[in-house]
Amino acid sequence: MFRKTLALGWALALAACAIWLALRLPKASLESSIFALLPERAGDAAVRSASQALRAEAEKRFLILFADQDPERATRAAEAYAARLKTSKAVAEAICAIPPAGAGRMLDFFSPHRYRLLSAQDRAALRQDGGALKDMIQRGLYLPPGVSGGLGFAQDPFGVFGRWLASKGSAAGGLTLQDGHLIAMVDGKTAVAVLGVLGPRGRGMEAQSALAADFAAAAEAARKAGPVEIIRSGFVFHELVAARQANREMTSIGSVSAVLLLILMLAVFRGIRPTLLGFLPVAVGCLAATAVLLLAWSGKVHLIAMVFGSTIVGVAEDYGMLFIAGLYEEGPWDPAKRMAEVGRSIFLGMLTSVAGYVALFFVPIPGLRQIGVFSIAGLVASWISVALWYPWLSKGLKPVGPASRRAAASLAARWPKVSRGYLAAATLALLAAISLWGCLRLSVDDDVRLLYAQDPVLKKEQDRASAVLKMPGTGRFFLVKGADRESILASEEKLLDTLAQADPAGNGILGVTSFVPSAARQSADLESLRKALAGGAAAGLARELETPELAARMTTALDGGSQPLALDAWLADPVSLPFRQLWRDSASVIPLPADLALSAQALRALAGAIGPGVILVDQLQDVTDTLAFLRRHLVWVLAVGAGLVALALIPMLRLRTPAAIAPAALGVAAGLGALGLSGLPLNLFALLALALILGMGIDYGIFIQESRRHRASALVAINLGALTNMIAFGMLAFSTTPALQAFGLVLGAGLGVAWLTAPCFSPSEGNPHAS
């Protein structure tokens, strides 16, 4: 028999899926990086590459401050922490003590090129007046030892190298080297820094919890050394917290929903088999959807997509529920007859839901597309399972007892109906009015940060660290491109000079030219020194310092530090290690500090004045803009989708189409109204909840409209499905992620209204069946 073969084939396919998943899933990298949710910047490959590199760099590094009144205790704590952290497999480096050789490296590397490197002040002074050199040297000589830079007259007779090195002091980001430790002051306490770099690691759940455990153990080791304050800063801490939360929420939402479903089903059907048949579509759907997702994204699956996706696939329980609810019908249980009765409803319900989620495909956010794929694959697989298996699987079930049947029938009979009187209609009108009032109070917020929950403790620590360390802000940077290296470096120099003039915070901004100036600037700097020397500085100094041979010696010294410095040499040397992300695929990258007061507009104008190769990239703002853009468009996508669903329903339901759609429409209005009344902002995610309400609300409408002769069982199915779904989705309102909260609230309110109002639109008993 053909259907039997199909059912068997489907079972074999799913078994294969399960085996494949069992082998593949442990190796899959579950993405929990918030950035991975976001769309890649389209178009510009250089921008994309720079964004990724900066992001990867930022995600890799972390810094922890150990602050205490007693510097000794802070140092002990930092050392204990670093020592423990070094044992972690996922941590490549945890640096507390700076080796002396490392600190002297910069001096050794730049020394042969030292007279091609001038600090901005020396450059300005020398360009203005060649005679300034004599003064500069003389003043330097009379300074107390060390203050001028401490290289000494023999090594650096002009003093310019010492000043150039000193002008790179801000590269240390507010940290000072002291006794081999990096030190900062935090509220009068001495804070010792531990710098960390993460190594290559698995993104999977296990790797993450192992890393989290390592961090916790290190903190414990530090606390043993003394009750110091620990200030963490770094992407990895946010990531670990977010992953833990998502994991916890997924588990709690999933298990609570499963337990409730079990209790409800057992209570309603009084048997294990019908209960299992209620679960089965969801289980099969999740299994198939996970496999499809892993295949489609070759193992790089986002955790949030799984959370959302599995919740959405929970809708599939409606299909099994409607079928099994036939046990509440009069007469003996006949699976084939039941399928004939409700097969069309189930198919229509699946079709309309899928139509709703297809819209997600057109949203160019990887995380959302994954949700879309997961949901559609899951729903289709659930429907196939119900359609193919249930006529066999449900053979021999016993109908519920006459008392239960009577209770269900009486509930169906007593449910208020619009067609039966004005009271129900008036109530619905009032509900609609309240919803509309709430809609009028809706506010909109597309801030991408709503996408992830910020742990308040962590955020406070991060803010404190940022204030002390002057770390570059997240995601805002200039990209400088050009025909060749020299022109890129020249443009970058212009940009850095302009930034330093335009904003007090612009002084500390670093680019590759902070270390390797353009060839033109290097020659010009050397030339201005040479000119000043020949122009009388050397002779004047020799005379004043009563050392005649000084003039010749200074010229020789100049030649000793005049080798051109090439970008490649710097990039190849360990001295550039902390700064290599500033040069990316033949383009220069300039991260901007968070305290830069210049607006994006001012920055763009500034870049435009230098040349077309200078581009401002603002990742967070770009994504927020994209979300706003998508939200505006998704409203239309939803409206069009709803229209198409209605059009598809008309040939099937004819005049009853408005009644099938009304619950969904009321639900959408109620969801939006609840959001407006709660004060939570409308964003893309709230709209996605609306898409769900639309899909499910129409399911309920269809089930009711198609159930003229078996209204009681349809109502049982709807009650059960809506209740469990509402509890599962309502749980999202308790999520710590603001976006999920809004999602949960909209769904809870909207689905509740769609569910309770759907039976009010029951066609009256007396009319002949339309189909």
Add this chain to the structure above:
Amino acid sequence: MKALLLSACLALYSLSALAFSAPVPRQLSTAPLLYGLFVQEKSIQGIKKPLVSRGDFLVAKDKGVIWRTQKPFSAAVAVTGKGIWAVQGGSGTDPKETAAAPKRTPIHQGNLGATMGMIQKILAGDASSLEKAFQVEASGNDSAWGLSLKPKDAVLARFVARVSLKGGAHVDEVEYLEANGDKTHIAFSEVIESGGALSSWPALVLQD
């Protein structure tokens, strides 16, 4: 670069902070303001003429240090929690000129808060941080003592060979021997301790 900074700071506090205090074991001055005169003589490798300069200095406990050269030319340097600055204008270059606001140009920018904290600790009599960075040898008694500091840190040793101090009630002399052979001798005189507030010019110079 950090090594340079470190040597700069250590130089400054060994010069100025210790200049007004007795050696390590004794309870040192905790006065908010210390003021005095200096004569600095530098002999630099390759330069025959000894470089002699005179001027005054000010240590403000929670603010920083001003080192003001008056002869052979006027120049002032300030060290605060946020960096080392060259100071022009105001009283920095001309003691008679008081109205003009000083202009500060950074020589080194960066957080020196920790260093300032160390200076304060040494002023308060806690020399443990000094002993961490240097091998300390003390000699003499309270009324005539000597102190010799040799850097323990390898990077610091690239710049500083030895710092020697001599004094009685206050530090009278500092000799700073650099690794490259340059030598600086500083003599202090007329050191005054004061509990008063900073006057307007130093307050502006040391503002962070």
